[in-house]
Amino acid sequence: MRKILLILLVGISIVTWESCSDDGFPVPPASTVPKFSVSLTNDGFAPATATFTDQSIVPARAGEVSYAWNFGDGGTSSETSPVHDYVAPGVYNVKLTITSFKLAEATEYVQKVIVLDQNATGIPVFFTDGTIVFKALINENDPIAVSTEITTLEESYGIVVDTVNNKLYISDYDADKILVANLDGTDLHDFRTNTGGADGMAIDYDAQVLYWDTDDGIRRADMTNASVSQMDDFVTGQVDEDPEGVSIDPATGYVYWNTYNAGVWRKNKNGTGLQEIIPDFDGAGPGGGGGSTVIIGSRLFYDVYVASGDIHVKSANLDGSGIATVTTGVSRVIFGLGYDKINNKIYWGDRNNEVIKRANPDGTGTETWLSGKVVQGLAIGKE
Numbered sequence: 001m002r003k004i005l006l007i008l009l010v011g012i013s014i015v016t017w018e019s020c021s022d023d024g025f026p027v028p029p030a031s032t033v034p035k036f037s038v039s040l041t042n043d044g045f046a047p048a049t050a051t052f053t054d055q056s057i058v059p060a061r062a063g064e065v066s067y068a069w070n071f072g073d074g075g076t077s078s079e080t081s082p083v084h085d086y087v088a089p090g091v092y093n094v095k096l097t098i099t100s101f102k103l104a105e106a107t108e109y110v111q112k113v114i115v116l117d118q119n120a121t122g123i124p125v126f127f128t129d130g131t132i133v134f135k136a137l138i139n140e141n142d143p144i145a146v147s148t149e150i151t152t153l154e155e156s157y158g159i160v161v162d163t164v165n166n167k168l169y170i171s172d173y174d175a176d177k178i179l180v181a182n183l184d185g186t187d188l189h190d191f192r193t194n195t196g197g198a199d200g201m202a203i204d205y206d207a208q209v210l211y212w213d214t215d216d217g218i219r220r221a222d223m224t225n226a227s228v229s230q231m232d233d234f235v236t237g238q239v240d241e242d243p244e245g246v247s248i249d250p251a252t253g254y255v256y257w258n259t260y261n262a263g264v265w266r267k268n269k270n271g272t273g274l275q276e277i278i279p280d281f282d283g284a285g286p287g288g289g290g291g292s293t294v295i296i297g298s299r300l301f302y303d304v305y306v307a308s309g310d311i312h313v314k315s316a317n318l319d320g321s322g323i324a325t326v327t328t329g330v331s332r333v334i335f336g337l338g339y340d341k342i343n344n345k346i347y348w349g350d351r352n353n354e355v356i357k358r359a360n361p362d363g364t365g366t367e368t369w370l371s372g373k374v375v376q377g378l379a380i381g382k383e
Helices: none
Strands: 005-008 036-040 050-053 065-070 082-086 089-101 105-113 125-126 133-138 156-164 167-172 177-182 187-192 201-204 209-213 218-222 232-235 243-249 252-260 266-269 275-278 293-298 301-308 309-315 324-330 337-340 345-349 355-359 367-369 377-381
Touching: 005 377, 036 089, 036 105, 036 177, 050 089, 065 324, 125 156, 125 201, 156 201, 156 309, 156 337, 167 201, 243 301, 252 301, 293 337, 301 324, 301 337, 309 337, 345 377
Parallel strands: 005 105, 156 377, 201 243, 243 293
Antiparallel strands: 036 050, 050 082, 065 089, 089 105, 125 133, 125 377, 156 167, 167 177, 177 187, 201 209, 209 218, 218 232, 243 252, 252 266, 266 275, 293 301, 301 309, 309 324, 337 345, 345 355, 355 367
């Protein structure tokens, strides 16, 4: 029996040099590159039929090759572009192996196929990777991130859920606009344009007003007004501080925001009491700001840049006193802290590590909740 050399696409491959280019450097021979696309019936919900389309590159030097599929549920196939039925929901690791006996070489490619459960319930977590808005559920199962119909953002850093009217508001910094859509991403349209560089947002439900940060302040708009230009300045003159991450305390009427280059500020909705309540992030140094805030009961949670690769999540009383550290070692400034009040958990995205983490508000029980996604904005809805 001839021995087959297994080459993983993510791993170490062994090649031999067969020729040289004109400049004297060796040129490796063409290699087999397995790849496929997949489409699902039933809108991706179980039971679903998956059609796999081979998109592999097989060079002539490979000769005749064989295909071996493993569908991740025990099913297999040797067809080039097979069809397979998934009965149960889940995340399936589908592996395609192409074998060239002429070259004594086998090459693998693995791709996840997600089959949804239309009966799944839970608390929705919405987040954006910059261009796409995803949704995952908080329940007893492992979370599965599913794309909504919002897939064409230019560079988004913020999202907020209107839990009263069942709407999503999404900021698009590069497009300089805020959009609004249904919770499934349908009916996406402009809410406000020329927003001044919107990132974080917060809703004043009593007044039906949306607040957002700009490059030099805070703006707000009447959510019942359909005009894309209706807005007014709530705070101005903070171009050096660079406001980020707005939240509202309905009990006191204060609007809170983080700043990228300074500390944490607040101002009452009635226009009084502008104050930096946590100057310079308790000694983090110049430029040691952050990107998010969220209010949980009588505590304000925010992130702060301490050093490269070491962003902290902290909490404080609403007047800025009583600072405590929740977690450390987050890779980059956080754009989006979320709170699950049912389970009393705080959520945040760690962009470089492509994970969403969660913990108790005191920092205990920290764990990775979802992996494999860059998170630039995050908001939690209601079940």
